Amino acid sequence: MYTLLQPDFRIKRDEERCIRCGVCVRQCAFDVHSVDTDDGSIRSDESKCVACQRCETLCPTRALTLEENYHVANENYNWTGGVLKNIWKQAETGGVLLTGMGNPRPYRIYWDHLVLNASQVTNPSIDPLREPMELRTYLGSKPDSVEVVKENGSLKLKTKLAPQLRLDAPFLFSAMSLGAIGYNVQEAMARAATEMGIYWNTGEGGLHKDLYKYGKNTIVQVASGRFGVYKDYLDAAAAVEIKIGQGAKPGIGGHLPGEKVGDLVSMTRMIPAGTDALSPAPHHDIYSIEDLSQLIYSLKEATEYTKPVSVKIAAVHNVAAIASGIVRAGADIVAIDGIRGGTGAAPTMIRDNVGIPIELAIAAVDQRLRDEGIRNRASILAAGGFRSSADIIKAIALGADAVYLGTAALVAMGCHVCQKCYTGKCNWGIATQDPYLERRLNPDIAAERLSNLIHAWSHEIMEMLGGMGINAIESLRGNRLHLRGVGLSKTELDILGVRHAGAS
Amino acid sequence: MEGRWNRRYDWQYDRIPSGCGLAAIISEAGRSFGGEEIIQSICVLHDRSNGLGGGFAGYGIYPEKRDLFAFHVMFESIEAKELVDAYFDRNFYVEESGHIPTRKIKEITNAPLLWRYFVKPLDDSLQDCELCEEDFVTRSVFHINGEIPGAYVFSSGKNMGAFKAVGYPEDVGRFYRLDEYEGYSWIGHGRFPTNTPGWWGGAHPFTLLDWSLVHNGEISSYGINKRYLEMFGYRCELQTDTEVAAYLFDLLLRRHGLSIEVACKALASPFWSDIDRMPEEERELFKAIRMVYGPALLNGPFAIVLGFTGGLIGINDRVKLRPLVAARKDDRLYLASEEAAIREISPDLDVVWAPKAGEPVIGRVRTGEPEVVGAEETVA
Amino acid sequence: MKRIYAIESVCMNCQLCAVFCATGHSRSKDIIKAHNREKVLPRLFVEEKRPVSFAVQCRHCDEPFCVQSCITGALTKSLEGPVVYAEEKCVGCWTCVAACPYGAIRRDVDRKKIAKCDLCAELTEPACVANCPNQALVYEERGS
Known part of the structure; x- marks a missing residue:
C-alpha cells in the first residue's frame, strides 16, 4: 500500500x-x-x-x-x-499503535507549579559542606511506637522491627526487566546502586546469575508472568516487589516478543528461547485484595520474614483507597507509578490516556494513610517521570519516602527518548537484545554516569534541605509547609495539601 | 472584651517564627519559693523579647487542689464562657470557678476574660468514651480550643498553672500577681515574634495536662511534626511550632511510655554517623528510634524547657543553634538563654555549663526515691 | 611495555579509532582536512564480523617477524619496546605485510610505503585510545 x-x-x-x-x-x-x-x-x-x-x-x-x-x-x-x-x-x-517511554502529552506537571521554601533570618540555613546533612532513608514497616527497657543500667530495644531497606539517598532505579533492556544496562544499575548505597529493581524478567553478587542492593520483582521466580531469586534479593501495575500501562500486561528471547533472556526468565513472554494483565491468583495479602504473606514466608515486601501499582483514580488496602494487606512498601511512568512497550492510547499524575497520587495516598493512622506501617515509593533533584525533593515534601528513577537513569546512560524501545533496535544499546547493539552500552561507563547523577542529585537535595534549615530528610518527608503552589486552582491545592504562594 | 488578644487573624497562619528568651528554676528538694525569682531572672532577658508575648508556668502552686485539674481559660465574650460553662457542667464536676487574680497595670492592656476552673471529669463521661482521665482532659482541651469560638484553654494540669499575655514577661508576671504564688518549679518566657497577630494565646508556655513548654526557636520540621501528631488525634491550631513540641512530649512520654532520655533522643536525635559508631545494642536502639520517630524529630534551631509534675527538662536541637545555659546551686537547677539571667538571682553558683546539642538536662524533685540521672555534663 | 588492547565486548564498530588515528597522523591535525584533502591512511584496522569487532594495531611484538623480514632495515625493534618504522628506508616491498601474523601493517599503495601504528609516540595516550567513545581500547602494561 x-x-x-x-x-x-x-x-x-x-x-x-x-x-x-x-x-x-x-x-x-x-x-x-x-x-x-x-x-x-x-x-x-x-x-x-x-x-x-x-x-x-x-x-x-x-x-x-x-x-x-x-x-x-x-x-x-x-x-x-x-x-x-x-x-x-x-x-x-x-x-494497535505501539510506543515506548513515558507519556509525552501536556498534562499539567505539578512539579513545575510547586516552589520550595528557604530560611531567612528567623532560623539559620545549614551549609551541607560544613555541617552534617542526612539523606539516609529506611524503607519498610515501622511500628506505632518502640518499647525500651532498662537492663543492667543500659537501655535495650524490646520492640522487634520489621525488615528495612537502608538507602543512603532517597532514590532507587526503577523496575526494568532483562528483555526490555539489555544485560549491560542491568549490570550498570546494579553496580551504581551498590556503589551509592541505593537499590535497583530487576523488573519482571528474573535476575541473571552473574548479577546475584549485587543482591544486597537488588529488589526482585514478582509479576503476573512469574518469570524467573524461584527460591534462589528471592534469596538473592534485599526485598521483593509484587508488580500489579505500571504507570505507562495501567490495567494491561506485557508482551516480550520471541525474537527478543535469546539464550540469556530465556535462561533468566526460565522460558524456552524464541517463545513470547506474556505477562497477563492481572495476576491470575489475585482477583481481590485478600488474594494480594496471600501472595504478600507467601513471599514473606518464603523469605522467612527477613525481607520487606513491596507492592507496585499504577496511580489510578482511587489510588488512595487501593494503597490503604495494600498496606492493610501487609505490604511493607507501596510503590506508586504515575501517568508519566515509562515503559519498554505499551499501546500509545493507554500510555497517553490512563492513570493520574504522580504528584496528586502521592498527596492523596500519604494523606489517606495518615487519616487512617497507618502511614507508618508502610513506606511510599513514587515513580513516574522524575526529571531532577527538585522534582524529587518536592515528592518527598508531599509525602514520598523515596523515588524510583527509570527514564532519568536511562537518559543518564545515553537514552535520547526516541520512544522506539519496543522495536528492539535501540541505537544506544539500552532497550535491545541485539548483540551488535547491546555492546554499545559499556557497563563501566554507564555505572559511572549513574553514580555521578545520584551523587549530583544527592548534593543538590542537601543544599535545598540546608536552605530550609533542615538537616535530616525525614524532617521534610510529608512536610508540605515547605511547598507552595503557583498558578494552581483551589481544588488542586486542596488535593496536594499545599497553600498558594504568598499565603504565609 | 473587644481587644486584640484573640486576633488570630485567620487560620492561614500555621506558625509564626519568633526569637525568644527563656528561664527556669527547680528546687530538686521540692522546696517552694515565690514567683518573683523567675520574674527577676527573665527580666534580664528583656531584650530577647519585643513585648508581644510573655508567660510563666509554676508547679506546686495549687497544693490544696492537687487532685483537681486546674483549667485556665481566656474568653473573648461572655457567650463563649457560657458555652464552656455548659460544657464543663456536662462533663466535669466543677469544684471552684472564678477570676484568675490579676493586677491592673498600664503595660498590660486589652486583657480577655481570664477564668480559672478546678474540675474533675465525671465518672459517667469517662465511661462513656472509654478514656482515662488524662485522655479525656486532652480531648476536652482540644474540643474547647477547636470548637468553641472565643474560648482558649491555656492551662489544664494538676497543681500547676500557666500564665501568659501579650507584653514583656516581667509585666506579665506582675499582672498575674505571681509574687503571691509559691511553687517548687518555675518557667518563664519572653517572646520576639516576627509577625504576630498579638494574640494572648500565642505567648508561651504551651501546656497540655501537666506539661508546659517554652521554646526559643523555629521548628522547620513543623509541617511533618504536625501531621504526625494528627495521626494520633492531636490538633495543632495555635499558629505556633511550640505547640507541636509540647504534644510530642505528651505522646512520647505519657502515651508511648518512653523515658525522658529516650524521648529526648527521638526529638533531638543523634546523627547517623554517631549511631553507626555505637556498640551494637545501642546502635539498634537508636536506629529504631530514628526510624520510628523520624516524623517526630524536631528539626531546626531550638532551646526548649519542658516542665512537668516533679521535674524539668532543658534541651537543645541536634546542632545547638540556640543558646541554653544550665547551672546548679545547692538543691536548685537553673536553666536560661543566657548565664546573666541565672547570675541575677544566684550570683554564686556551684557549677555552670552549656549543655551539648541534643543532650537533655534533667531536673527532678527527689522524693526519697533513687535520683533520676540526667545526661548532663559538667563543664564548669 | 604499554600496549593498546581492544575490549571486544564493548567495541561497537563505530571505527572512530581509525578516524582519529588518521587525523593524528595528518599534517594538519584537522579531522576534515586530514580526510577530505590529505587522504591520510589510518595506522590500524578494525576487524569486523558482526556482532563482533575490534581494532587491530601493530602489537609491537617482543620477537617481531616484520623486523626479521624487513629487507632495508626500515623496521627495527627499539630498546624501549616499540617496533619503530623509518619511512625513508622503506622501499614498499611489503614483505613485512606478509610476515605480520596480526595483519596489522597497512600498504600505502599510492606512495609505495607502509603505514603502521607508532603508538602516537608524541602523545601521552594513542589517539585511537583517547577518542574511543566506548572505552573499548585501553593503553596499559599487562606484562608479557
Missing part, C-alpha cells in the same frame, strides 16, 4: 564536513544511512529515522543535524499532525 506518511524528521548533512567515515552508517540500526557505492558519498533515508540522534552524536565532524519535519502544513488544533499520522498509520496497518 502506498503510504501517506511523510518522514517525521529531516536529516541535514553538511557535505563540507562529512568525511565519509561511515560512523553514521554503521551506528544506525534503522538503516537510515547508506554508502553510495558509485561515488562513496553517504545518503540518508529519512523515512526510517526515529531521531535517536545516535548518528548526530557520534559524527566526529558534526556534519549531521536532525530537524523535525513539519509536513502537515494544514494541521489544526483538533486535527494535529500527530493525529493524522496515527490514523494513516493504522489505516495502513490495521494495528
Whole structure:
C-alpha cells in the first residue's frame, strides 16, 4: 500500500564536513544511512529515522543535524499532525499503535507549579559542606511506637522491627526487566546502586546469575508472568516487589516478543528461547485484595520474614483507597507509578490516556494513610517521570519516602527518548537484545554516569534541605509547609495539601 | 472584651517564627519559693523579647487542689464562657470557678476574660468514651480550643498553672500577681515574634495536662511534626511550632511510655554517623528510634524547657543553634538563654555549663526515691 | 611495555579509532582536512564480523617477524619496546605485510610505503585510545 506518511524528521548533512567515515552508517540500526557505492558519498533515508540522534552524536565532524519535519502544513488544533499520522498509520496497518517511554502529552506537571521554601533570618540555613546533612532513608514497616527497657543500667530495644531497606539517598532505579533492556544496562544499575548505597529493581524478567553478587542492593520483582521466580531469586534479593501495575500501562500486561528471547533472556526468565513472554494483565491468583495479602504473606514466608515486601501499582483514580488496602494487606512498601511512568512497550492510547499524575497520587495516598493512622506501617515509593533533584525533593515534601528513577537513569546512560524501545533496535544499546547493539552500552561507563547523577542529585537535595534549615530528610518527608503552589486552582491545592504562594 | 488578644487573624497562619528568651528554676528538694525569682531572672532577658508575648508556668502552686485539674481559660465574650460553662457542667464536676487574680497595670492592656476552673471529669463521661482521665482532659482541651469560638484553654494540669499575655514577661508576671504564688518549679518566657497577630494565646508556655513548654526557636520540621501528631488525634491550631513540641512530649512520654532520655533522643536525635559508631545494642536502639520517630524529630534551631509534675527538662536541637545555659546551686537547677539571667538571682553558683546539642538536662524533685540521672555534663 | 588492547565486548564498530588515528597522523591535525584533502591512511584496522569487532594495531611484538623480514632495515625493534618504522628506508616491498601474523601493517599503495601504528609516540595516550567513545581500547602494561 502506498503510504501517506511523510518522514517525521529531516536529516541535514553538511557535505563540507562529512568525511565519509561511515560512523553514521554503521551506528544506525534503522538503516537510515547508506554508502553510495558509485561515488562513496553517504545518503540518508529519512523515512526510517526515529531521531535517536545516535548518528548526530557520534559524527566526529558534526556534519549531521536532525530537524523535525513539519509536513502537515494544514494541521489544526483538533486535527494535529500527530493525529493524522496515527490514523494513516493504522489505516495502513490495521494495528494497535505501539510506543515506548513515558507519556509525552501536556498534562499539567505539578512539579513545575510547586516552589520550595528557604530560611531567612528567623532560623539559620545549614551549609551541607560544613555541617552534617542526612539523606539516609529506611524503607519498610515501622511500628506505632518502640518499647525500651532498662537492663543492667543500659537501655535495650524490646520492640522487634520489621525488615528495612537502608538507602543512603532517597532514590532507587526503577523496575526494568532483562528483555526490555539489555544485560549491560542491568549490570550498570546494579553496580551504581551498590556503589551509592541505593537499590535497583530487576523488573519482571528474573535476575541473571552473574548479577546475584549485587543482591544486597537488588529488589526482585514478582509479576503476573512469574518469570524467573524461584527460591534462589528471592534469596538473592534485599526485598521483593509484587508488580500489579505500571504507570505507562495501567490495567494491561506485557508482551516480550520471541525474537527478543535469546539464550540469556530465556535462561533468566526460565522460558524456552524464541517463545513470547506474556505477562497477563492481572495476576491470575489475585482477583481481590485478600488474594494480594496471600501472595504478600507467601513471599514473606518464603523469605522467612527477613525481607520487606513491596507492592507496585499504577496511580489510578482511587489510588488512595487501593494503597490503604495494600498496606492493610501487609505490604511493607507501596510503590506508586504515575501517568508519566515509562515503559519498554505499551499501546500509545493507554500510555497517553490512563492513570493520574504522580504528584496528586502521592498527596492523596500519604494523606489517606495518615487519616487512617497507618502511614507508618508502610513506606511510599513514587515513580513516574522524575526529571531532577527538585522534582524529587518536592515528592518527598508531599509525602514520598523515596523515588524510583527509570527514564532519568536511562537518559543518564545515553537514552535520547526516541520512544522506539519496543522495536528492539535501540541505537544506544539500552532497550535491545541485539548483540551488535547491546555492546554499545559499556557497563563501566554507564555505572559511572549513574553514580555521578545520584551523587549530583544527592548534593543538590542537601543544599535545598540546608536552605530550609533542615538537616535530616525525614524532617521534610510529608512536610508540605515547605511547598507552595503557583498558578494552581483551589481544588488542586486542596488535593496536594499545599497553600498558594504568598499565603504565609 | 473587644481587644486584640484573640486576633488570630485567620487560620492561614500555621506558625509564626519568633526569637525568644527563656528561664527556669527547680528546687530538686521540692522546696517552694515565690514567683518573683523567675520574674527577676527573665527580666534580664528583656531584650530577647519585643513585648508581644510573655508567660510563666509554676508547679506546686495549687497544693490544696492537687487532685483537681486546674483549667485556665481566656474568653473573648461572655457567650463563649457560657458555652464552656455548659460544657464543663456536662462533663466535669466543677469544684471552684472564678477570676484568675490579676493586677491592673498600664503595660498590660486589652486583657480577655481570664477564668480559672478546678474540675474533675465525671465518672459517667469517662465511661462513656472509654478514656482515662488524662485522655479525656486532652480531648476536652482540644474540643474547647477547636470548637468553641472565643474560648482558649491555656492551662489544664494538676497543681500547676500557666500564665501568659501579650507584653514583656516581667509585666506579665506582675499582672498575674505571681509574687503571691509559691511553687517548687518555675518557667518563664519572653517572646520576639516576627509577625504576630498579638494574640494572648500565642505567648508561651504551651501546656497540655501537666506539661508546659517554652521554646526559643523555629521548628522547620513543623509541617511533618504536625501531621504526625494528627495521626494520633492531636490538633495543632495555635499558629505556633511550640505547640507541636509540647504534644510530642505528651505522646512520647505519657502515651508511648518512653523515658525522658529516650524521648529526648527521638526529638533531638543523634546523627547517623554517631549511631553507626555505637556498640551494637545501642546502635539498634537508636536506629529504631530514628526510624520510628523520624516524623517526630524536631528539626531546626531550638532551646526548649519542658516542665512537668516533679521535674524539668532543658534541651537543645541536634546542632545547638540556640543558646541554653544550665547551672546548679545547692538543691536548685537553673536553666536560661543566657548565664546573666541565672547570675541575677544566684550570683554564686556551684557549677555552670552549656549543655551539648541534643543532650537533655534533667531536673527532678527527689522524693526519697533513687535520683533520676540526667545526661548532663559538667563543664564548669 | 604499554600496549593498546581492544575490549571486544564493548567495541561497537563505530571505527572512530581509525578516524582519529588518521587525523593524528595528518599534517594538519584537522579531522576534515586530514580526510577530505590529505587522504591520510589510518595506522590500524578494525576487524569486523558482526556482532563482533575490534581494532587491530601493530602489537609491537617482543620477537617481531616484520623486523626479521624487513629487507632495508626500515623496521627495527627499539630498546624501549616499540617496533619503530623509518619511512625513508622503506622501499614498499611489503614483505613485512606478509610476515605480520596480526595483519596489522597497512600498504600505502599510492606512495609505495607502509603505514603502521607508532603508538602516537608524541602523545601521552594513542589517539585511537583517547577518542574511543566506548572505552573499548585501553593503553596499559599487562606484562608479557
